[in-house]
Amino acid sequence: MTAQDPVAGAPGAVAALPVATGRRTPWAHPQLLLGAVLVGLVLLTALVSLVWTPFDPEHAGAERLLPPGPEHLLGTDRFGRDVLSQVMAGAQITLLVGVVAVGIAAVVGVPVGVLAGMLQGAGRRRPATLIMRASDILLAFPGLLLAIVLGAVYGAGTLTAMIALGIGSIPAFARVARGGTLQVVRSDYVLAARAANRPELAVAVRHVLPNIAGTVLVQCSVNFAIAVLAEAGLSFLGLGTAPPTPSWGRMLQESQQFLGVADHLAVVPGVAIAVAVLGFNLLGDGLRDVLDPRLAGVAAERADAAARAERVPGPDPRTVTPRDAAATPPALEVRDLDVRTHGGRALLSGVSVRVAPGERVGLIGESGSGKTMTALAALGLLPDGVTASGHVGLAGVPGNLLERGERELAALRGRDVSMVFQEPMTALDPLVRVGRQVAETMTLHGTGRAAARARAAALLAEVGLPDDAARRYPHELSGGQRQRVVLAMALANDPAVLVADEPTTALDVTVQRQVLDLMLRLAGERGAGLLFITHDLAVVSQVCERVVVLLDGVVVEEGPVAEVFARPRHAYTRRLLAASALEPRATTAEPAGPTAAEHAEAVVRVEDVTRTYAGRGRAVQALRGVSLEVRPGQRFGLVGESGSGKSTLLRIVAGLDEATSGRVVTAGVDLSPGARGRRGAPPLGDVRRALQVVFQDPYGSLDPRMTVGDIVAEPLLNPANVREGGPATASARRAAVREMLAAVGLPANAADRYPHQFSGGQRQRIAIARALVCRPRVLVADEPVSALDVSVRRQVLDLLTRLADEHDLTLLLVSHDLGVVRHVCDHVAVMHDGLVVEQGPTAQVYDDPRDAYTRRLREATPRLLVG
């Protein structure tokens, strides 16, 4: 039949759904409930009909074509058979066909898809593609057609129908399983499992199958519905279940002759089919909703907010008074702004922000503090499900913007007030050339088409884009270039106020500098007021004149930047400032001669390593001849911007990737290309016992379906990882996990909880505990704090440093942030374009950089200027 599922069946729309283990009842999901009830009804009917029906469904009676009545509740058919009994018995065939067809499809399709996904995840694209192509050939044979063909050859019947429909659904299951597997395999938690030396089969069983189970279940439900429809269609054609066994499809077909005479004969089986199909479809949709990963995100946000709230004492924020009363009428005024969800949760409470003409005001706070919400409320762009009250005023526009309709607001947006967003990669329409998008901003507000086009080209040149930029599509520009386009759009109509929401957070440091300078210059030339939203205090100190500090939807402090940063009044501001200023690592006076460390054998030695990826069409050189040495006990920092090759190098050193040429020795194991042999013959286990990795994204590196205890214990499950005398039994493992959790500062009961119940910082602690549970000699941390808020960042960095001291670890820290490296490391290597451009003691490289790129990087890195 033709029913397909809008999401699961759409090409490329396959997703693995990590199960949100949030405590949500099924009652919160009416679809799921209704679906379960309908499916349960069909199931119950089938079961009851096995032992009892009002009449024998196959017994022909004397009273033919009776309408529904007291004796025959749903009437009788042309042979005098009881329709109710037939419908009840028909449920058996329906369920049987569904179960067998879905079973065949799942049993064949899921392993095929998982295999293809794991092969592709392991970089073996060719066999993976071949497997999927083979499975896709079945797409040429829709189940119904296959059933007709098989019926023609082997005779029609229930068995033929079930097998044909099952085979026809194999590709759907294979695709879903492959998509889900790929997503799981590419996640950091699988990388972590690999780094912990778990075999592929264990990865598949422990991580992949549980994480795709939800998606497969959804597919089962959807395909069940398809099978029910198809079986009915086949029976309708006389190619399904043979008479006299009752079947809904054949009942419908037989009813055709009596239309107008006995319509109930068509209606009853029709309703039965619809109920069954509806039930399974609703069940599938409901399951998908329940398994939606977005719900897990909400829980994490709450954990983050709770974590912040716990730690912040301070005066009642409502009593804060501005230190300077602005004399001039403001360009933008937000007064007593409240934003609440429809559920009643307050997102903003009494927020007031003034931006004078030409003034640059910083709005700072951590994630979830309500910075973005404030900006969106000011432009009337609040998302569905929240409402704002209070006052938003704009110079030259009378009245309260919050009381205006969408049409009036739209007329103001882009002309009087405009906005630059955080994520340049998604901020532009991917299908429209950027020149047209910039011009549209002007035509919308009355500029003629030709004039707008000319002005757009001029604007794009003004923001420093190449001449042909106007004709390019967004994907043909880099992130920094796209942000310049957004800036050009925002300034096209010379607005009085520019709102910039973390405009440079997604950009590299050197690009950030350029975009910031450009923004300040252009806004300054136009005399536009700037509301600059950021989490980065250093950027605020360089960009803004005044600052407003937001904590959990409340303004806790505001004033001139120099004053607030020099003498913060609120405890939260003080803490934020303290966390932001990462002082350089206290250097122990280094002796002039070679130290003991330099005599020792290097823990990691990399010589002239290259790595080339075979891209489509052209090869990409990620590493172009890198050499460095990390010695025991060193705190070694690796700094570079995106695309510098630092993550590639890290993966090669950890044995997660292989170099194209050069020599790599980690912990005494030769990982050079060729030395590994065909099947990873050299003892990778030795490397992984000696070296463990902490990944960047604490939200992605923990399997959402495992308890924290299981996550931390996972590396111990491979006996090769456990040192002699280490924890070998289940209870010893539990003790080791408890000890490790305590060491990273988490409560003992954390072991029984799930990752989503922890904040970002806590999750990174869990990841550190997992990395250290095998007592490695080397800890590699890949951007361990770049996904964390400032106040948490420092705690995690200090924890890393402390643990490195206590456990006598060598630390290899990869970061884009020179400040982070300077805070933690005694030695640093700077990478640029696949090369190490400079390395040496951190203090020397930082204070006296020799390489031009290092100088540029250092100058671009925003520093907190405190008065």
Next chain:
Amino acid sequence: MLRHLASHVVQLVATLLVATAAIFVLLRVLPGDPAVVALGLDASPEALAAWRAEHGTDGPLVEQYLRWIGGLLTGDLGTSYVTSQELTPLIADRVQVTALLVLLGMLVALVVAVPVGTLAAVWHRNAGGVTLSAVSQVGVAVPNFLVGVLLVAVFAVRLGWLPSGGWTAPADGFGEFWRHVLLPAVALGSVQAAIITRYVRSAVLEIMREDFLRTARAQGLTFTGALVRHGLRNAGVPIVTVVGVQIASMLIGAVVIERVFAVPGLGSLLLDSVGNRDLLAVQSVVAVLVVLVVLLNFLVDLVYTLLDPRLRRAS
């Protein structure tokens, strides 16, 4: 782009070869010698040999397969073993009927689904949107032949406005053509409308969450304006591919609808041939259907790449 096209064409040819080979094995090889099937077990060896020579079923199977493929390409499908009819003109005639039915059905579906699905997405938080998606959910669950049966019951049997079945080609009278095609096209299209409504809804919902829609609003478009100018075009990319896939599935779904309305299309021919045990006809009709399905899937991939500049360049 050319490399991409070339790899797609190679894949297309490979799929077609494997699929036709599977049909050949299923319908020509496994059922046994067609000569024996036609003449019976008692037929003399001479009669069997003569029959095989006449129908080209002598020689090695690989050669027969290649000859059959050659016939498919050149439009010579041979004559039916049972009715002795020339298959090529017969099938060509039937393909036209089914194609008209399917295309009109899709038209009906799109005219309903695009506006309704968009509204269901825009109103997804209020009662109107919930109602629309509930109706589409129920619509997906109704088998198209039930819709057909009910349409006949109302418009043909009760009201007598339209014929309950049969067919008139457009060339033989445009008015009569419409009277005959309307009910089957609506029956085929209405269930598709429900299915595509759900796709449109989820595509538009997805787009409504996109950052660039917010950017468009920030530069001065209203929510509706942004949705129309930037949203629908982006949502259109996945919807076009879905339409392609659904046309393929309607080709098969039409088999049942043709039976309900006694429309002489490809599906009726398939079912009649199955009924007559006319395996060469079945083989040919199935091959035509499979080729159409594979070609549609190929076109979907191609159109998808053409619509999205990101894929255009990346490939």
